[in-house]
Amino acid sequence: MNNIDRSSTKERTVISEYSKLAPEYDKRWSFYTTATLRETLKRLEIKPTDRLLDIGCGTGSLLKAISTHYPLVRMVGVDLSIEMLKVAGNKQIKRCSLVAGQVQRLPFHSKSFDIIVSCNAFHYWRRPEECLSEIARVLKPQGKIVITDWCDDYIACKICDLFLRMFNRAHFKTYGQDTCERLLQNTGYGNIQVDRYKINWLWGLMTANASLA
Numbered sequence: 250m251n252n253i254d255r256s257s258t259k260e261r262t263v264i265s266e267y268s269k270l271a272p273e274y275d276k277r278w279s280f281y282t283t284a285t286l287r288e289t290l291k292r293l294e295i296k297p298t299d300r301l302l303d304i305g306c307g308t309g310s311l312l313k314a315i316s317t318h319y320p321l322v323r324m325v326g327v328d329l330s331i332e333m334l335k336v337a338g339n340k341q342i343k344r345c346s347l348v349a350g351q352v353q354r355l356p357f358h359s360k361s362f363d364i365i366v367s368c369n370a371f372h373y374w375r376r377p378e379e380c381l382s383e384i385a386r387v388l389k390p391q392g393k394i395v396i397t398d399w400c401d402d403y404i405a406c407k408i409c410d411l412f413l414r415m416f417n418r419a420h421f422k423t424y425g426q427d428t429c430e431r432l433l434q435n436t437g438y439g440n441i442q443v444d445r446y447k448i449n450w451l452w453g454l455m456t457a458n459a460s461l462a
């Protein structure tokens with residue numbers, strides 16, 4: 250039995266949503282993914298020898314961009330949705346393996362990665378503190394975590410979050426800058442910095458950077 254077979258009903262709704270979205274995802278969300286990718290890359294410090302994990306890597310756009318900027322970095326992308334991973338696989342990203350799995354039970358040995366990144370996936374994670382602790386398990390000592398996601402300090406995101414909580418069973422919850430900082434503190438991370446910013450007149454994101462002490 251693999252990691253995905255044991256997913257909860259909620260995770261199965263995510264899998265089902267992204268199975269349908271996968272073929273169209275890159276085209277349909279290009280404005281949004283281009284902006285999040287640009288803002289995340291700006292805040293990501295990578296060394297050529299690093300081993301990097303992207304959680305909720307989806308169609309692999311961030312992994313592809315990282316492989317262009319840092320050709321020696323070894324990467325792994327993990328995602329619940331096999332359909333999204335298939336699209337990522339077609340991009341033939343160098344030095345990158347793709348694995349089906351979930352953030353709650355990462356299919357990796359402890360202390361495996363120097364950097365763990367996640368874009369636009371944090372709002373799906375039920376029990377975020379357990380997920381952040383699981384990420385800490387697979388990070389090497391002094392390893393870094395970089396998370397970019399919607400920021401509900403912005404009114405448009407807050408309204409969208411409330412709407413999706415009522416009508417979209419895959420969605421879980423978005424957070425503001427302070428809550429994000431507190432979640433990281435509570436799960437043993439240090440050197441926490443959470444930047445929030447707008448990507449157009451309406452929509453706001455945040456990128457959290459932290460490391461294991």
Ligand SMILES: C[S@@+](CC[C@H](N)C(=O)[O-])C[C@H]1O[C@@H](n2cnc3c(N)ncnc32)[C@H](O)[C@@H]1O
Pocket residue numbers: 260263264267282285304305306307308309310327328329330333350351352353367368369370373374
């Ligand atoms: C909005 S997409 C983002 C994809 C990509 N990171 C990007 O920025 O384009 C969210 C992704 O997170 C994945 N995901 C959601 N919950 C997850 C979980 N618990 N474990 C692993 N992946 C998850 C979904 O399958 C989906 O591919």
